Amino acid sequence: MNDILPGEVETWQFLEEQARRIFGLYGFCEIRVPVVEKTELFQRSIGETTDIVEKEMYTFRDKSDNSLTLRPEGTAPVIRAFIQNKLHTRDPIAKLFYMGPMFRYERPQKGRYRQFHQIGAEVIGVEDPKIDAQILTMLTHYFANVGIADVELQINSLGCPECRPGYRQALTGFLEKRLDALCDDCRRRYRTNPLRVVDCKVPGCKEATGGAPSVLDHLCGSCRGHFAGVQEHLREVGTAFTINERMVRGLDYYTKTTFEMVTSSLGSQNAVAAGGRYDGLIKDLGGPPLPGIGFAMGVERLVLMKGDTRIEPSSPELFLAALGEEATRYTFGLMSRLQRRGLHVEMDYEGKSLKAQLRRADKLMAKRVLIIGEEELARRQGQLRTMETSTQESIPLDNIEDFLMKDAALNR
Numbered sequence: 175m176n177d178i179l180p181g182e183v184e185t186w187q188f189l190e191e192q193a194r195r196i197f198g199l200y201g202f203c204e205i206r207v208p209v210v211e212k213t214e215l216f217q218r219s220i221g222e223t224t225d226i227v228e229k230e231m232y233t234f235r236d237k238s239d240n241s242l243t244l245r246p247e248g249t250a251p252v253i254r255a256f257i258q259n260k261l262h263t264r265d266p267i268a269k270l271f272y273m274g275p276m277f278r279y280e281r282p283q284k285g286r287y288r289q290f291h292q293i294g295a296e297v298i299g300v301e302d303p304k305i306d307a308q309i310l311t312m313l314t315h316y317f318a319n320v321g322i323a324d325v326e327l328q329i330n331s332l333g334c335p336e337c338r339p340g341y342r343q344a345l346t347g348f349l350e351k352r353l354d355a356l357c358d359d360c361r362r363r364y365r366t367n368p369l370r371v372v373d374c375k376v377p378g379c380k381e382a383t384g385g386a387p388s389v390l391d392h393l394c395g396s397c398r399g400h401f402a403g404v405q406e407h408l409r410e411v412g413t414a415f416t417i418n419e420r421m422v423r424g425l426d427y428y429t430k431t432t433f434e435m436v437t438s439s440l441g442s443q444n445a446v447a448a449g450g451r452y453d454g455l456i457k458d459l460g461g462p463p464l465p466g467i468g469f470a471m472g473v474e475r476l477v478l479m480k481g482d483t484r485i486e487p488s489s490p491e492l493f494l495a496a497l498g499e500e501a502t503r504y505t506f507g508l509m510s511r512l513q514r515r516g517l518h519v520e521m522d523y524e525g526k527s528l529k530a531q532l533r534r535a536d537k538l539m540a541k542r543v544l545i546i547g548e549e550e551l552a553r554r555q556g557q558l559r560t561m562e563t564s565t566q567e568s569i570p571l572d573n574i575e576d577f578l579m580k581d582a583a584l585n586r
C-alpha cells in the first residue's frame with residue numbers, strides 16, 4: 175500500500191481529469207460506491223473458486239458479526255448499487271464510471287499492490303455489439319489522449335452458459351492427459367476452474383497447454399455472431415485490436431466479449447486495463463435480467479507507463495514579500511482577498527528576511543513578487559519584481575488588487 179506524494183499526485187490528477195473528460199464525451203456519469211461490501215457480494219459475483227475470492231480478499235467481521243470485505247474490484251459494488259437504487263427505472267441504459275482504491279492480498283511486486291486504484295466504466299442495458307465496440311474505442315481514445323502508446327488491445331469471447339459447458343468439457347478432456355506437466359495451482363484449477371489453466375503464466379503450463387482447444391471453436395451461433403459483430407464495428411471505426419483466444423479472465427462473471435489492454439513495458443503485470451461482458455451478473459445478483467459490459471484500468475500501472483513525464487505542481491502567480499509587522503498584516507489580508515478572487519498567491523508566514531523570502535519565491539517558481547516594507551506602505555507604493563528577469567518596478571498600492579489580477583491574467 176503506497177502513499178501518493180506531491181510531485182506524483184499531479185500525474186494521478188491528470189489521469190483522473192482526462193478520464194472524467196473523455197468518458198463524459200461518451201455519455202458516462204460518475205458513481206461513488208462504498209469501499210466495504212458484504213463478503214457474499216464478491217463470492218457470488220467474482221466466483222468462489224477464483225484466486226481473488228479464495229485467497230486475496232481482506233475480509234473481517236464487524237461488531238454485529240457481519241462478514242464484510244474491502245472491495246477487490248468495482249463491478250460488483252456498482253451492480254449492487256444499480257439494483258438497490260433501481261437505476262433501471264430512471265433510464266433503461268446506464269453508463270457509469272468510478273475511480274478509487276481496491277484491495278487484494280496479493281504478493282506485491284512492480285505494478286501489483288495490495289491497495290491499488292482503478293478507473294472503471296460499466297454500461298448496463300445494451301446487448302448490441304456496437305456498445306462493445308464503443309467501450310473499446312473509448313478505452314483506446316483514453317490511452318491515446320493521455321499519451322500512453324505502448325499498448326495493444328486484445329479481445330476474446332468466452333461464450334455463454336449455452337456453449338461454455340461444451341468448451342469446458344473439451345478442455346478438461348485435453349488437460350486430463352497432461353496433468354503431470356501442470357503446476358500445483360493448475361492441477362487444482364483443472365477441477366475447479368479449468369479455463370484458468372489456459373492462461374497460466376508458468377512456463378511448464380504454457381508449454382503443456384500449447385495445443386489446447388480454442389474457446390472460439392466452441393462458441394454457439396449467437397456468441398459467434400456477437401463476436402463477429404464486435405470485430406466488424408471495431409474495424410468500422412478504425413480501433414485496432416488483435417484476437418487472443420487464450421485470454422481467460424480471473425473473474426467468473428464474464429460472458430461473450432472479454433478484453434485486455436496489454437503492454438510489454440511492465441514485465442509480468444502486463445494488463446493495464448481489462449474487462450468484458452457480464453450478461454448474467456445483474457440477474458444473478460437479484461436484479462432485472464439486463465446485460466452489462468465494462469472495464470477497469472489500473473492507475474498505478476498507468477502512472478508507471480507514463481514514466482518520467484512528470485507534471486509539475488502549479489507555481490504561484492504571485493508571491494507577497496512583507497517586511498515588518500504592519501506590512502505583514504496588510505499583505506496577509508491582500509493575499510486572502512486575491513486568493514478569493516482566484517489567484518494562486520503565496521507568502522512567508524514567519525517574518526523572515528527579504529533575502530530568505532525571495533529564495534522561497536524562487537523555490538516555488540513564483541512568476542512575480544510584490545515587496546512591501548513599512549516604508550512602501552507609508553508611501554502607498556510596492557515593488558513588483560519579475561523573477562525571470564530580476565527587474566523591479568514601483569507600483570501604487572491604491573487599486574492594487576485589480577492591478578495584480580490583470581497583471582496575472584496577462585502573464586498566464
Ligand code: HAM
Binds near residue numbers: 248250286292294446
Ligand atoms: P481485473 O482484471 O481484476 O478486472 O483488474 C483490472 C485492472 O486493475 C488490471 O488490468 C490491472 O491494471 C489493475 N489491477 C488489478 N489488480 C491489481 C493489483 N494488485 N495492483 C495493481 N493493479 C491491479 C476487474 O477488476 C474487473 N472489475 C474489470 C471489469 C469492469 N470488468 C467488467 N467491468
